[in-house]
Amino acid sequence: MSLTQRLMPLVAKLITSERLQQWRRAFRESRRKLQRRPHQAVFYFRIDDPYSVLMAQVLPRFARHFGIIITPRVMLYLDQQMYPAADMLEELAPRDATQLARLHELDFPHHWQLPPREVSLAATRCLLKHEGDERFWSLAAALADALWRNDHDKLEELLTEHGQMPADRAQLALEARAATSSSRTATISPAPCTTRVSGTGAWNGWTTWPTASTTWGWAARTGRCPTAAPSAPA
Incomplete structure (x- = not known):
């Protein structure tokens, strides 16, 4: 066994150690x-993920309550x-979202329809254009509602009014973000708040924010999670 092979487990243990994470x-x-x-x-x-649609309705209030800045990053791919089970997620997530919306008094169409990929892409390009705007959250809610209700007239009206990022720029941005988010998610550590609902479509039910080095629970929307504020900034 080479020296490199002997050292690799030690290096990996050091990098992933809880003490080092706490120090950072x-x-x-x-x-x-x-x-x-x-x-x-x-x-x-x-926008084609029901859990994201629900979480986006809560985050503005969450940010005001805890005094944090939340930056949206639009994804699609x-x-x-x-x-690992995207087909199961596609089938079960909307059903789950209708029950969660009713439980937490949020909005998600009861008679939903799975959005076609090309329509989701059109709505995503619109959100990419307005990602840094204050009206992002209200626009995301309006687009998501029209998308999941299969209301093409309303969706077309919103796209015409707000415009879209050019297709080539949007494609590059979405592909880059898909690669970046998957590589950074491994650094997330959970906060000790037990009631969790995904805000990024993670089918295991966890809400993850890769650059915040923490995981916040759904209970934080009511202020009942004392550890909801991130332990380290992005």
């Missing part, structure tokens, strides 16, 4: 406080390693 979080938190910056998180949003 403490360092980032100290730097954030010195720079007087608020906590920040990135929300990866897929799936990484097969993150979604």
